[in-house]
Amino acid sequence: MKKILPPILVLLLCHIQSSAAVSQVNASYQSGQVFITWNNISNTNAYYKVYRSNTAINYGSQLSGCEYLGLTNSKSAIDNNLTQHDNIDRYLHITSSAPALTSGTGLFVATTLVNGSYYYAVTTLIDGTEDTTIIQGSNSTVSAIDEWVMKPQPVLQETRTISGKPVEIYTLFVSSKFDVTRSPWLKAGFLPFDFAVYxxxxxxxxxxxxxxxxxxxxxxxxxxxxxxxxxxxxxxxxxxxxxxxxxxxxxxxxxxxxxxxxxxxxxxxxxxxxxxxxxxxxxxxxxxxxxxxxxxxxxxxxxxxxxxxxxxxxxxxxxxxxxxxxxxxxxxxxxxxxxxxxxxxxxxxxxxxxxxxxxxxxxxxxxxxxxxxxxxxxxxxxxxxxxxxxxxxxxxxxxxxxxxxxxxxxxxxxxxxxxxxxxxxxxxxxxxxxxxxxxxxxxxxxxxxxxxxxxASYPAFAHCTLNEDFGNGNGTSGADHGTVNGALDWSDSITDEEAEWMVKLFVRNLVDNSNHIIVYADSATADITPRRLQNFHPAPGTVISYTVTHLQQAVQSGTFTYNGGIIVIPGVKIYRDTSALSLSVMPLNTYFRDEDGDGRGNPNLYIQAVTMMPGYVTNNLDCNDSDAYINPTATEICNGIDDNCNGSVDEGVTSVFYADDDHDGFGNSMITTTGCTAPPGYVSNSTDCNDANAMVNPASSEVCNALDDDCDAAIDEGIGSVFYYDSDRDGYGNINVTTMACSAPSGYVSNSTDCNDLNASVYPSAAELCNSVDDNCNGVIDDGVISAAVSPYGTVSVCKKVRVTLTANVTGTAISYQWKKNGNNISGATSTTYLTGENDAATFSVVVTASGGCTSASAGVIITRLANPTVSMSATGNLDICGIGNVTLKASANTTCTYQWIKDAYAIAGATTAKYKATQTGSYSVVGTNSSGCSTTAGPEIVISTCRESVDESDSMNDFVIAPNPNNGDFMVQFNAPVKAGELISVFDITGRKYNTIKTDDAASSIPVHLGNLQPGIYFLEWRTNDQTYTKKFVVNGN
CATH class of the missing domain: 3.40.50.1820 (Alpha/Beta hydrolase fold, catalytic domain)
Known part of the structure; x- marks a missing residue:
């Protein structure tokens, strides 16, 4: 029965049997580039992939987080250009003083893009399959390479004698990686290109x-x-x-x-x-x-x-x-x-x-x-x-x-x-x-x-009348030979200055391939455009004049306003015996706007032009261009205006006024001003004897105050005041013992505010003590000895599930604290601070007690709770990304929110919109934050890849059974026929990582498997017997 091994298992088995890793990797830095060499593997069809990282590369699993620099082939040490030229293998020198590299050596040149210290690793790629085995010191560098960004320098390969002359041959190593954030511009990570110098x-x-x-x-x-x-x-x-x-x-x-x-x-x-x-x-x-x-x-x-x-x-x-x-x-x-x-x-x-x-x-x-x-x-x-x-x-x-x-x-x-x-x-x-x-x-x-x-600047010719007809694009149309601009030339002595550009132009004859002269007419016209100007750079708006002279006679001239862009002088006459084209910036005059037509200009409104325009004058003497009666020849009148533009207002036509700082209608003779009318704060008389006191002036009545209230040069004449006896000499008088005088007699004061004239420690400004006495005569006993406040204060609005720390701020010395919630004591809350519950919404205060028993209660702090958003998370598509390589995750909320996507407990940089396309497996969640700053986390969703499911399990269906399936990592494997001793049973996750291998000791029809530490997910069990391999999927749900 034929069995098909999953590709990832084939790769794993290949790693176990024979790792195709390079050896003796070495890296060195010079002139903005790192040169990496190694010993190639025996497979000449292999490619070599190179990675860079700012941390040591010890495991193949790290490569996905490294910077990929590109790949090279098994002939990377060969100087391709010299090899192709000489028809014999030539090998590269990576420094001009070192020997050339040799056959079997691999080379990669990486350009430094960011200053730092970096490690490098080299993997092999055979028939599209990468061997990611990392053997530190063999195919990854042990020590970091210190690098700096600088211009890479070509490396001298050799000096070769050609035609009896020395020719230097250099190689410039060109990296395809030009930006750490972008992929190489070719799959070839670098290419060596030669150039020769004589x-x-x-x-x-x-x-x-x-x-x-x-x-x-x-x-x-x-x-x-x-x-x-x-x-x-x-x-x-x-x-x-x-x-x-x-x-x-x-x-x-x-x-x-x-x-x-x-x-x-x-x-x-x-x-x-x-x-x-x-x-x-x-x-x-x-x-x-x-x-x-x-x-x-x-x-x-x-x-x-x-x-x-x-x-x-x-x-x-x-x-x-x-x-x-x-x-x-x-x-x-x-x-x-x-x-x-x-x-x-x-x-x-x-x-x-x-x-x-x-x-x-x-x-x-x-x-x-x-x-x-x-x-x-x-x-x-x-x-x-x-x-x-x-x-x-x-x-x-x-x-x-x-x-x-x-x-x-x-x-x-x-x-x-x-x-x-x-x-x-x-x-x-x-x-x-x-x-x-x-x-x-x-x-x-x-x-x-x-x-x-x-x-050096030069004249660009256009629309030359001596040009032959090049036709309409069909080779049979137009002249059989010709030129665009070829019959025109110029003298190299060009004037190129800030205000002038001048060139001498002429018609020339041409020579053909046999040095026969081709004669052109003695004159032509062409448009002239100064190109590559060095100093002649007129500003837009500048007036330029041009003149074409021939035999010291002006044959063309004109002016134009330069509006930016290229300068084109059309139809310039050009002669065989030379004509000169001169461009000059015309000098600009400054003219001032005369808006009121009085012949005097506004210094702030002006133009620069070759000639004066209507409404402008040559002078800038007007100080008010909106009034024709104000100009340097006008007569000054008392009106608060500089009528004659001499910088002074109402000079010689004003009256004297006196400052009335206390606004009592009487002026200070020492402070004066002049004007047509009295300015605010000034009066026309100077009879006030104290301009800082509105009660002192010639119209006031005398009062007993040691002042000359009526400005008659006599003080307190004919009046007196009541004074009070101060028995305890504390500066405060007894309201019941009085006398009348203009000034206080000995033992008397002007106030009657002492509440105990037998005790010098009791008076209105005394410090209140905790002694059952009204020390400061305010009618309250022991007030203000101690006072309490809470910070933060007022109304504090916070998100739910946030605890607030309240702090007692005390004036005076407190010996005890009692915190209250909605006026009720909080059990055990007797320190200087109190930490509220996550969702407390109430009024909090604190009562502090001083030595002697005096107490003070703070104002209440009102804690209110802001609503957290309701955030949900969903997947648009299959969370198993094996098929299409990604799944779109979507966040929604009951209010407007900003979002931050999280993968495996880490924020995903830049993932701040309501949608995120997940292309990697992992646990994803999203944090939604509303306009109040309150956040809710939704998720997680687990993104997986079951690409191993591409394995054809149809032949394995009746060979063995996993029960139960799904399971929690502990299950039985039941075989259709008893297994033999020495057969292997292995467990892999969907990435190909092996978790366990069981070797059977003797024949059995079922085998227990205990893998209680597996994380929830999809796994594969592989049974290898003789030359056959059987694979079956099972699910761990964690229950």
Whole structure:
């Protein structure tokens, strides 16, 4: 009887019998990257997966929580580029001083993304099955590697003599993991790419030429060929599978660089990553830091299959390149309808299929890493139209109308876009085929790549009247050879200053491939757009004047207001003997608004313009532009206004007024002000003798107060007051013993508030003591000796199931406390604090007692309870996620709530909505919190995965029975026929973890199993007899 083993049991058995783990793993850090090596296993078809963690990786179960960095193949130590070039295995150096790696060695290079100390582990992947066995020190690092984020540095592999000249060969190790929160951009976790450098004896500030070779070429082809003092840097773009052609851009994340046979079907999802462009930028950065190059003289050159990548890099990162030269390329990789039916980029043809296999087909139009869709990024005309203000380097390109490989029709669309968007550059065409075997008119004699600089402006030509007709896209239409802008040129001595830009323009003749002169007319017109401006940056709103001069005569001129964007001077006349175009920022004058028409301007409202507009004047002397009677020539009148704009108000036309601070109608002669009328708080007289006392003034009656109340220079004349005897000399008088005087006689005071004039300790301001005496004469005995209050105080609203701590705050010294609830003593509540019950809603107070028996009762604290929300939790779908891999959990409440989802007692980061999609097994619950801050927890729901149920149990149904099922972990296994001695019975959970194995001692028809410690869930019992295995599911419910 045939039995089918579950896949997870097969994997477990394989682990038990023979672990396919690598050995001698080692890791070292250098220049922002960690280099991990190991001894490969014997299976040459194996792949190796690499993980990173900030804690030691000791068990396979930890891998799911580690950062996955990608995989590599069994030939990871091989230098693919040199191997393919030399046709012999070449191995990589991971440092320039160390020997090359050897056969059987595995290599992975991980770029450091966050500073820290990390551990690494390497697992094997064979036929799609990963062996997650971890053997510390063998396939996982024992010690952490200290790492810092920095720019990775290429590693020198060798210096090779080519054509008698030294050529340095470097490898840049490119990691696919660029963000700790995102997956690698390829399943290949890293790729080594070589590039070659020929220094050409350069010492300093040399130009750098980067060449992207054509298909079938190599990065070492013509590496030592130079035309001047340039340094040559030639990168490579071949992949581990040599059948994968270079594309010089990148690929979809699903593209297989190890086996091109897996790329037959174009991807329909995923992101297209421009990792080749990013690699090229990194190499340029390295060259600027390391080589004696001028960063403003970096040039890009290409031919054939290298030209699409070179062009796309140029328009994507134009600020990196001084000038670019392309031959036999393409400007729109998405164009599939060339006039030549057999064009390789037409639908169904070879190169169209290759692009589709790498990037997805045109209909998929997948997103790219640079946040545009593929059909946009690969369409040069679209890119320059939608980035019109972005200055391109000077581009020179030659193409053929009969180029079956790269096509022709899309060039005419692109040429038109170049004109419409004023990009400039030089574009040549003739009747050549791709190999230049027929129809060649043009060579490269009309262009000097190294003439241009990144930090120098240049004129971009458009709509030149000398351009030949490139036709309608059909190769039989238009001129058989011609150029866009080729007949025009300029002098390098360009004036580029803050207020002026000037260039000398001229018509030139051209030379063909045989150096025959092609003559053009002596004059032309073209639109001129200054590009790559260095200093001439007029602000929007600036008025610019332009002049075209020829033979020292102005032949064109005009002015316009610059409103931002590119500057276009249309139809400029250009002559063979030179014309000069000059742009100047016209000086602006400042004019001030004269709203009231009095000839004086508002200093706060002004414009800058070349000429004065109506309603404006040249001066800013008006201090009130809404009143024509207020200006510097007006006469000052007493009105509270600066009529003559001299900064003073009502000068020379005001009266003197005196401060009346006590508002008694009489002024202080020492404090004055001037004005047209008396300001608030001032009067016209100065007769007050005490302006701080409203009762003292010439109109007041004299009172006995030691003051001159009526300001007649006499004090208390003709009046007196009553005084009271102070027998105990405590400062408080006896109401029953009095005398009359203006001032208190000896032994008398002015008050009569003493309640015991025989005791100096008893008076109104005395401290009350606990002595049965009214010490402070307030009519109350022993009051205020001690007082009590409770914090918190007032009304306190809290959620249910929350206990509140009440604290007695006492003024005085308390010796005992008694807490009360709703006025009734609380038994045993006699400390300084009291902790309420979880749901107490009542009035609480405390009575404190001082030494001597004085007591004080606090005000009541009212505890009210806020309602907790009613929260429920449900699952939309099956809690067993074996089938679809997830289940949606939903929370609901009887009121508006915020939510936090919990898995296995831990909050799930970011899971704060009413729904959560669970993709892992575990115990899930949700906490709902209402607007009052009160929370209720709902759940849990247990998410499981019973994928083991895919095992075919049909053949096992009558072989043995588990009873009872479900059970609590204790059950009987009853066999249809007696088992033999030495047979194995094992228990696994749904993850494949083994819990127990029973080996039978002798024959039996039933065996008891006791597993009382199992958690509730689904388990599997496996019976192995002879060469057969039987499996049956059972459920533990915990009861």
């Amino acid at each position: 220094r050409n004896n350069a010492v300093a500030n040399a130009p750098l030429k980067i060449f992207l070779h054509p298909g079938g070429g190599s990065f070492l082809d013509d590496i030592t060929t130079t035309t001047a003092d340039e340094i040559n840097l030639y990168p490579e773009d071949y992949y581990p599978d040599e059948l994968v052609d270079p594309a010089w851009w990148g690929s979809n994340e699903n593209f297989d660089v190890y086996n091109d046979a897996n790329n037959a079907t174009p991807p329909t999802s995923g992101i297209n990553y421009n990792y080749t462009q990013l690699r090229l930028s990194a190499i340029i950065d390295w060259a600027i830091r390391t080589l004696p190059v001028d960063s403003n003289r970096i040039y890009l050159r290409s031919n054939s299959q290298g030209s699409p990548g070179a062009y796309l890099y140029t328009i994507t990162y134009p600020e990196r390149i001084a000038a670019a030269q392309f031959a036999n390329g393409i400007f729109n990789l998405t164009y599939d309808n060339d006039w030549q039916t057999n064009c390789t980029f037409n639908t169904g043809k070879k190169n169209r299929k290759k692009v589709d296999q790498r990037m997805g087909d045109l209909a998929s139009n997948l997103q790219t890493f640079i946040e545009l869709n593929t059909n946009q990024v690969f369409n040069g005309a679209w890119m320059i139209h939608n980035n019109q203000q972005r200055d391109l380097p000077v581009i020179y390109s030659i193409n053929g109308k009969n180029d079956l490989l790269m096509g022709w029709t899309e060039k005419t669309i692109y040429y038109d876009s170049v004109d419409q968007n004023h990009c400039g550059g030089y574009y040549f065409w003739d009747n050549r085929d791709h190999g230049g075997n027929t129809g060649v008119t043009w060579g490269d004699g009309n262009f000097n790549l190294f003439r241009y600089k990144r930090n």
